[in-house]
Amino acid sequence: MAQFLYESLAEQFRKNIERKIWPAGHKLPSIRQLSLTYQASKISIQTALQKLEAAGLVTAKVRSGYYVLQHTHPQQPEHNYTITQPKKVAVPDIFYQIMQKSAAFDIYPNAKTNTSTNHILTLNRHINRALRHHAGNNSLYYSPPQGNLELRQQISQHYLSRNLFIQPEQICITSGCQNALYLALNACTKAGDTVAIESPAFYGVLQILQQLELKVIEIPSSATQGILLDKLESVAKQWPLKALIVTPNFNTPTGSVIPEANKIKLCKLANQFNFNVIEDDIYGDLGFHRVALPLKAYDQFNKVILCSSFSKSLSRDLRIGWIISGQGLNKILHLKMLTQLSNSESIQQGLASFLKEGYYRKHILQYKQHLLNQRNHLIKLLNQNWDFSFKYTTPEGGLCLWLELPSGHNSIKLYNQALEKNITLTPGALFSTSPIFNHFIRLSFAHEYQAERMNALKQLGQIIKNKQS
Numbered sequence: 001m002a003q004f005l006y007e008s009l010a011e012q013f014r015k016n017i018e019r020k021i022w023p024a025g026h027k028l029p030s031i032r033q034l035s036l037t038y039q040a041s042k043i044s045i046q047t048a049l050q051k052l053e054a055a056g057l058v059t060a061k062v063r064s065g066y067y068v069l070q071h072t073h074p075q076q077p078e079h080n081y082t083i084t085q086p087k088k089v090a091v092p093d094i095f096y097q098i099m100q101k102s103a104a105f106d107i108y109p110n111a112k113t114n115t116s117t118n119h120i121l122t123l124n125r126h127i128n129r130a131l132r133h134h135a136g137n138n139s140l141y142y143s144p145p146q147g148n149l150e151l152r153q154q155i156s157q158h159y160l161s162r163n164l165f166i167q168p169e170q171i172c173i174t175s176g177c178q179n180a181l182y183l184a185l186n187a188c189t190k191a192g193d194t195v196a197i198e199s200p201a202f203y204g205v206l207q208i209l210q211q212l213e214l215k216v217i218e219i220p221s222s223a224t225q226g227i228l229l230d231k232l233e234s235v236a237k238q239w240p241l242k243a244l245i246v247t248p249n250f251n252t253p254t255g256s257v258i259p260e261a262n263k264i265k266l267c268k269l270a271n272q273f274n275f276n277v278i279e280d281d282i283y284g285d286l287g288f289h290r291v292a293l294p295l296k297a298y299d300q301f302n303k304v305i306l307c308s309s310f311s312k313s314l315s316r317d318l319r320i321g322w323i324i325s326g327q328g329l330n331k332i333l334h335l336k337m338l339t340q341l342s343n344s345e346s347i348q349q350g351l352a353s354f355l356k357e358g359y360y361r362k363h364i365l366q367y368k369q370h371l372l373n374q375r376n377h378l379i380k381l382l383n384q385n386w387d388f389s390f391k392y393t394t395p396e397g398g399l400c401l402w403l404e405l406p407s408g409h410n411s412i413k414l415y416n417q418a419l420e421k422n423i424t425l426t427p428g429a430l431f432s433t434s435p436i437f438n439h440f441i442r443l444s445f446a447h448e449y450q451a452e453r454m455n456a457l458k459q460l461g462q463i464i465k466n467k468q469s
Helices: 005-018 031-038 042-054 094-100 118-133 135-140 149-160 177-188 203-211 229-238 260-272 329-339 345-356 359-385 411-419 451-468
Strands: 058-061 065-068 171-174 194-199 215-222 243-246 276-280 304-309 321-324 400-404 440-444
Touching (some): 005 042, 042 065, 094 203, 094 411, 135 345, 171 177, 171 329, 177 243, 177 321
Parallel strands (some): 194 215, 194 243, 243 276, 276 304
Antiparallel strands (some): 058 065
């Protein structure tokens, strides 16, 4: 994705604040000075500063200029803790409650939401056209177990834009990313094997690990740069790993991105210690300022199995995902036939034509800007309305903020208290098998914070504050 000049400027200014080149309370240079320094138009500088203001990083004072806010929150501290030996997973019952609440991606599900958008209407037209034109044939025959060929070709074409060359023959269509992760893990492990996960981890992965009776080791992760490879290497030397599950780009809950050098090193570690890496790439298309290459693009040793779907980037309703694997695809196909046989051919055909005609590309360009605006709005609302100590991440993609509350807070109790007011959040306790994230929560900016959600956010802040007093 081409980056507008004002976005690049806003990113440079944000880094100046993070690195304390412009400390809290500092008056920024004038727009004229910034224009000369960065060789940009005054309009571009003004727009960049407005983005920082929307993100709650600076404030404008009449006839004075822009100042770095005193209460700018630092990013979430690094997740560095003692690693324990492999153990079985026990997912708490509350996990299933949260899944019934649409995985808590909406802080206030009762809020009025736009029922349709242009890209969804266009997608539905393509699917309806496939239903009409192929009704007889699709009703009498199953889709091929590997999935519709044209859809696999379009997915292959899409990954070229992220510097990954994959043959359609290496792709298997699945019922979403969760299903893809399940099939990938099932194909390369057996009950009792040891699997490493990044921590905090996607709680859906913990559910799969429990179902497959696998042992898990949690590897600490940076809130900005992902899994700590020195910790992973140390673990791989002590215990035989069968697999590592990791989300390299804009993961949930932190939004971290593994740097390019670390992606290369991770692939080398997988080869050195002979374990598979199962890559969850579900947020890979949602980078606000840059195109993030999949880990699979660095896989010289054929150790990475990529799993993804359109659930987060296009529509939750599609339930279309995929697995990309250079080897072991036959075993994955056999498992798919055993558990689900095939996917809807009409939906695959409609999605394939939607991709082929360029609608997904247009949608994703608009959607990423929309999400960036919503991230900035959420951060601004938090800074304006939560008058107590907390820390948060500022992800450069994805859908969520990861917040650390003062120690002593219990995210499960907070979840239940908020639920009494029809407010939903994702407790940090779900992202680990240990209690290390009990005082963390995940908040999503997948939905617009209009009046009802703004009020819910204020109420949530009051619930947290009352717990402290």
